[in-house]
Amino acid sequence: MASVRLLIGTKKGAFVVTSDGNRRDWQIEGPFFAGWEVYHLAGSPADPQRIYASQSHAWFGQVIQRSWDGGKSWETVDNTFVYEDPVGDHLWYDGTPRRWEFKRIWHFMPDTDDPDTVYAGGEDAALFLTCDGGKSWQEMSGLRRHSTSSQWAPGAGGMCLHTVLQDPKNKQRMYVAISAAGVFRSQDGGLTWHAANRGLVSDYLPDPRAEVGHCVHRLAMHPDRPEVLYMQKHWDVMRSDDGGSSWHEVSGNLPSDFGFPILVHPHDPRTVYVIPIQSDSLHFPVDGRLRVYRSRSGGDEWEPLGNGLPQKHCYVNVLREAMAADRLEPCGIYFGTTGGQLFASADEGESWLTIAQNLPAILSVEVQTLP
Amino acid sequence: MIKAGPEVVVPVPSPHTLGNLIDALEVHYPSLRHTLRDQEGNRRPYIRFYACRIDISFWSWESGLPESVVQGQEPLLVVGAVSGG
Numbered sequence: 001m002a003s004v005r006l007l008i009g010t011k012k013g014a015f016v017v018t019s020d021g022n023r024r025d026w027q028i029e030g031p032f033f034a035g036w037e038v039y040h041l042a043g044s045p046a047d048p049q050r051i052y053a054s055q056s057h058a059w060f061g062q063v064i065q066r067s068w069d070g071g072k073s074w075e076t077v078d079n080t081f082v083y084e085d086p087v088g089d090h091l092w093y094d095g096t097p098r099r100w101e102f103k104r105i106w107h108f109m110p111d112t113d114d115p116d117t118v119y120a121g122g123e124d125a126a127l128f129l130t131c132d133g134g135k136s137w138q139e140m141s142g143l144r145r146h147s148t149s150s151q152w153a154p155g156a157g158g159m160c161l162h163t164v165l166q167d168p169k170n171k172q173r174m175y176v177a178i179s180a181a182g183v184f185r186s187q188d189g190g191l192t193w194h195a196a197n198r199g200l201v202s203d204y205l206p207d208p209r210a211e212v213g214h215c216v217h218r219l220a221m222h223p224d225r226p227e228v229l230y231m232q233k234h235w236d237v238m239r240s241d242d243g244g245s246s247w248h249e250v251s252g253n254l255p256s257d258f259g260f261p262i263l264v265h266p267h268d269p270r271t272v273y274v275i276p277i278q279s280d281s282l283h284f285p286v287d288g289r290l291r292v293y294r295s296r297s298g299g300d301e302w303e304p305l306g307n308g309l310p311q312k313h314c315y316v317n318v319l320r321e322a323m324a325a326d327r328l329e330p331c332g333i334y335f336g337t338t339g340g341q342l343f344a345s346a347d348e349g350e351s352w353l354t355i356a357q358n359l360p361a362i363l364s365v366e367v368q369t370l371p
Numbered sequence: 372m373i374k375a376g377p378e379v380v381v382p383v384p385s386p387h388t389l390g391n392l393i394d395a396l397e398v399h400y401p402s403l404r405h406t407l408r409d410q411e412g413n414r415r416p417y418i419r420f421y422a423c424r425i426d427i428s429f430w431s432w433e434s435g436l437p438e439s440v441v442q443g444q445e446p447l448l449v450v451g452a453v454s455g456g
Contacts, residue, residue, distance in 0.1 A: 076402030
């Protein structure tokens, strides 16, 4: 029988959570790296026993961990992340120039074919690549060479590169998203990049339709339809049908179009999930009711899914990296909250159970579907 | 009670400076790289170095270590922040 392994990153360590394919009984292992922030863990699609973890701490910096046995044991690798010269400046919160400075890795994207190859998105925003299983990392500096990079500015969480996507049909085509710069697309495997923000409207910018400066919270792609991209922006849920060349809004009947994660159903490219949050200054579910919203039509028309989720007095947040889906049939949906709750649905979101309710604040949720 | 980490002994090449000692520590324990010093080589604010009952955190990396540390009679203490976590 197939099984499911969840990789949970939290403010105070990582947890590995497993179940068989029934997804009713769960075992929780951890915390690993207790006391440290774990922004993300990701398994290699080519070898699921290979897992990479980003462990960081405001006092001690970044530590990269890897496991070759599915998360049972871990080893440190290398922690050197160097920005290529000239390092240059970006904008700080107050609008003044500030030199790029490495803080942490937010996101891993292991290659689909080679378990030693991993892309990593960093703060301050940059894309790094390892081809030796994390022993060494090189910046793919073409991204920061973009003509607008001196205008990029941090979102509230820092100037993070939080999403890396690769077109499985054409691996030369890649996308990254930076908060708060926007989306960038490469057609040459990450050597050069172009802004891909046409159609985004951000009223907090002097020019709401500017080339860059948009606070994109998350992108999602289905491998069968890689030209279709979904976006949860600071405000607005957006879709592109042309590989990021243009975007249009699909917020439709959502009670709020502010939120962080966005997820595509693993078996249906037109089914999308978001978790509406009250507003940019009120990071909790609308009306204190925690509900996932699902669209079966690629957006615009959304239905609430709250069966089993707290429907009153719920004032947690769900962060951008904290929702994922398994590949079973029917698929399972998982998300974690800043209140330490981990929720699972084994029926595509129709009903939910609570796997854990007292973990540290959850930063990331990844799923591995194991044979 | 504060728990101290393990005491380790590492060979330090000459000259016996603070910087060479931390370099040697990182060679033997690569996972410490960039945790005591940031990506640009500066001491992280929440890390202190003590030796012979004095705070040598503000010494330059080129500073020579106290002779009793060089002789192995006194440890160099790497002290992390003792709050939070």
